[in-house]
Amino acid sequence: MTADRPQAAAKKPSSPLREARAAFARNKAGVLGLVLLTLVVALAAIGPFVYPVDPFEIVSAPLTPPLHDAAVPLGSDYLGRDLLAGIVHGARVTLFVGGAAAAMTVTIGIVIGASAGYWGGRIDGLLMRLTEFFQVLPPLLFAMALVTLFTPSIPIIAFAIGLVSWPAMARLTRAEFLKIKPLGYVAATRSGGGGDGYLIWRVILPNAAPPLIVSAALVVGMAILFEAGLSFLGLGDPNVMSWGLIIGANREYIIDGWWTVTFPGFAVFVTVLGLSLIGDGLNDAFNPNLRER
Amino acid sequence: MHAMSVLGGRLASAATLLLCVIVLNFLMIHVAPGDPAAVIAGEMGGVSEEILAEIRRGYGLDQPLHVQLLRYLGKVATGDLGYSYYYNVPVIDLILERLGPTLLLLFTGLTFAIVVGVLLGVMSALKPDGLLSHAITVISLVGYSAPVFWTGMMLIIVFGAVLPIFPISNMRDITVFGGPLVRALDVAHHLVLPAFTLGVIYMAQYSRLCRASMLEVLKSDYVRTARAKGLSDRVIIGKHALRNAILPVITIAGLQLGQILSGSVLVETVFNWPGLGTLAYESVLRRDYPTLLGILSFSAVMVILINMLTDIVYRLVDPRIR
Amino acid sequence: MASPALRVHDLTVELGGVGRILDGVSFELPRGQTLGIVGESGCGKSMTALAVMQLMPSPALRITAGEIEVAGESMLRASERRRRAMRGSELAMIFQDPMTSLNPLYTVGDQIVESIRKNEAMPRRRAMARAGELLGAVGIPDPERHLREYPHQLSGGKRQRVMIAMALAGDPGLLIADEPTTALDVTVQAQIFDVLRAMQARLGTAIMMITHDMGAVAEMADRVVVMYAGRVVEEGPVGDILTAPRHPYTRGLIACIPHMADRTFDEWPELPAIAGTVPELADRRHGCAFAPRCPLADRHCAEAAPPLAGAPGWRSACWKDPIGARQ
Helix, strand or coil: CCCHHHHHHHCCCCCHHHHHHHHHHHCHHHHHHHHHHHHHHHHHHHHHHHCCCCCCCECCCCCCCCCCECCECCCECCCCEEHHHHHHHHHHHHHHHHHHHHHHHHHHHHHHHHHHHHHCHHHHHHHHHHHHHHHHCCHHHHHHHHHHHCCCCHHHHHHHHHHHHHHHHHHHHHHHHHHHCCCHHHHHHHHCCCCHHHHHHHHHHHHHHHHHHHHHHHHHHHHHHHHHHHHHCCCCCCCCCCHHHHHHHHHHHCCCCHHHHHHHHHHHHHHHHHHHHHHHHHHHHHCHHHHCC | CHHHHHHHHHHHHHHHHHHHHHHHHHHHHHHCCCCHHHHHHCCCCCCCHHHHHHHHHHHCCCCCHHHHHHHHHHHHHCCCCCEECCCCEEHHHHHHHHHHHHHHHHHHHHHHHHHHHHHHHHHHHHCCCCHHHHHHHHHHHHHHHCCHHHHHHHHHHHHHHHCCCCCCCCCCCCCCCCCHHHHHHHHHHHHHHHHHHHHHHHHHHHHHHHHHHHHHHHCCHHHHHHHHCCCCHHHHHHHHHHHHHHHHHHHHHHHCHHHHHHHHHHHHHHHCCCCHHHHHHHHHHCCCHHHHHHHHHHHHHHHHHHHHHHHHHHHHHCHHHC | CCCCCEEEEEEEEEECCCEEEEEEEEEEECCCCEEEEECCCCCCHHHHHHHHHCCCCCCCEEEEEEEEEECCEECCCCCHHHHHHHECCCEEEECCCHHHHCCCCCCHHHHHHHHHHHHCCCCHHHHHHHHHHHHHHCCCCCHHHHHCCCHHHCCHHHHHHHHHHHHHHHCCCEEEEECCCCCCCHHHHHHHHHHHHHHHHHHCCEEEEEECCHHHHHHHCCEEEEEECCEEEEEEEHHHHHHCCCCHHHHHHHHCCHHHCCCCCCCCCCCCCCCCCCCCHHHCCCCCCCHHHCCCCCHHHHHCCCCCECCCCCEECCCCCCCCCCC
């Protein structure tokens, strides 16, 4: 009896958020994802200080293989630039563009999806037509056209990625709003005098948050892939070193210098994998009953 | 007659979408910084004043904007997607010339993704905790996270340097001579790596999706009924369960079409596959805007058409929404 | 002389590590008769049906003792191949929800034809004609048209008729009906019962009807098996049990039939409708499982489980039973 008591006292009242956090902590894949992402973020934050080599400077013979020259531990690219420096400095650009584009995707998606789901009727019809329209345009081609017309620079690239990626987010938000809007507590808040803005932002959106958060994690990963793809096609900002840029620049030398594309691509892969794992972990944490299957 | 009205609605909305795509194209040319005539000519350096004047006249760039738009619409309606000043041919001719290889790649990659994906999904659903189930989860996660062009390049390294059994570039070998069958086999041989690269991500996704829906369906009442009827496992799984389990795969594949087409741009570029994707890549390098925008419009049309096709397929499979 | 349509003897089903879902269930169903199996949900009725069909929903459920014989043939000792052959031809089953029990993607005709051809090789065209006859026999007008329709185009009552037609396609000696009318309107319920009775008269099919509704039993059954928490608590002819139930649980169930609620029984004081719910599998202890909810229970009831006792033909498992347990 007495042995039970401290345990019972230590048990905090459970909230959905705390339960989700605990469930996430138990999810090994999710934690692995968090570790991977933390590593990449750390690389972006302190890497350039620890390894202050200019990624554009030619420091060795072209296409030096890895572990052959102490000056270029991961080898050099077709011009003789340090690959490690490129990867270290590219982390910032990649994360920045990914983050900015994802922020834009999520913002447009939520605003359009929430408006469509909340007001319904003609507004819904119009906004869904718009969404359909954007879904018909192959996103990469659309972004290619935008970036080509407006000259490649970091803000334009982030903007283009955001502009072409939001439809899925909007659909998801709309679906969640349609699900939550008819629920009792929404009507109760409304009859209690809650305005539209209050209902959308303070009542429905917080309740729709779990799937949107999961999807936001995936959107960041997708934006990073997108940026890498554009840079690979030669549409990155030529003045800033990014992982995609390294791959695109060296693609002709792939057989003679496998490392020039393998390492930066692997960096992209690890980053996106981290985000996907986090997304999966969050999904499991938010839907405990799905996990049992 | 219900089906006809549904089809009519579809066509109307497809036409609207198409109109929007064209207007968007028009706007992009005009909103872009610089002289629209120069944009249309492409930044190939030193376009002669005569060509610019000709473009201004041809596009009516001296006219008010709405007149220009109407004129532009009229041209697109007659299949005129503009003129590539780089290649000196109408854009539509360029596109049609490159359409075949892209469709071949797309069709092969998608068929591979759906057929193998569904097969693996069903197999793993029959053993939910088996090795295959876990393998599919891992492949799907890895495939999703790896940039598709990088996957392609890794394959090029493997099959170009280590194990040269598949060609890593182009669509055919110009040294191969022979009848249609020989040439078709040559193309098929070249198709293996690009189609695999394009399809493998979706294969993993669809197998995961199919596995989940199959598990759901296997618990359903009608599968229990089929068992109670004394049907064999082959009929229960192959007839009653499978068809229901494929429905979500069709839906998702239809929705992802634009995305898959985007992926094919990268895959084509990596493998020098002579399709619309490499054309788009080349026109980016050459700042050949009419071609790039023409490809964008044309791809949108393709997505719209294939979406309608998906819709029809779905209706054939599921009588409930006929 | 001939073996009964169904004989279940001492059937015990265990959920791995948790406990017994069914515990020594025994009953017989003579050919051509109807047996009602009653009890609340969670009593093991549906599990009994699925055990007879050998369609256990989970590999964690195992039959650890007992025997199931369909027309004298053991279901437990039969090979899976033989069981598959028996399903549809020796025994068949219809389910609670006819909407979800039919495959939404195939026509009614297609699904019936499948049953017919499974039991008897014949050209599709002939099987389709046969399916039309079956639909007519279960009272569906214009069978030709309905054969070409999909389940979602039919009403609930028609869907259940389709299920019956499908189940009877192989002319089985035993039909298991698991809550066949629960999902349907009351008026439709009466029609489905009519169809079942008519088909029974025509084909001589024995029916094992599972229900929570004593009223349905009163209307359909010759004999009743009352189940509670995985055990048979009373078993006997429907007339006797309805007039003089010997187990308090049976009494409670009868009190739920609207027009019987006012009846009093001489032997026992007035019992209200049963309060509480069936205990979870993990919460079952020794002693009578019904004791916690039973107004008559005393300490003895909580300590030892009463055996099923009485003359063969009408037995009950209750320490307070004036006839059975006193012997």
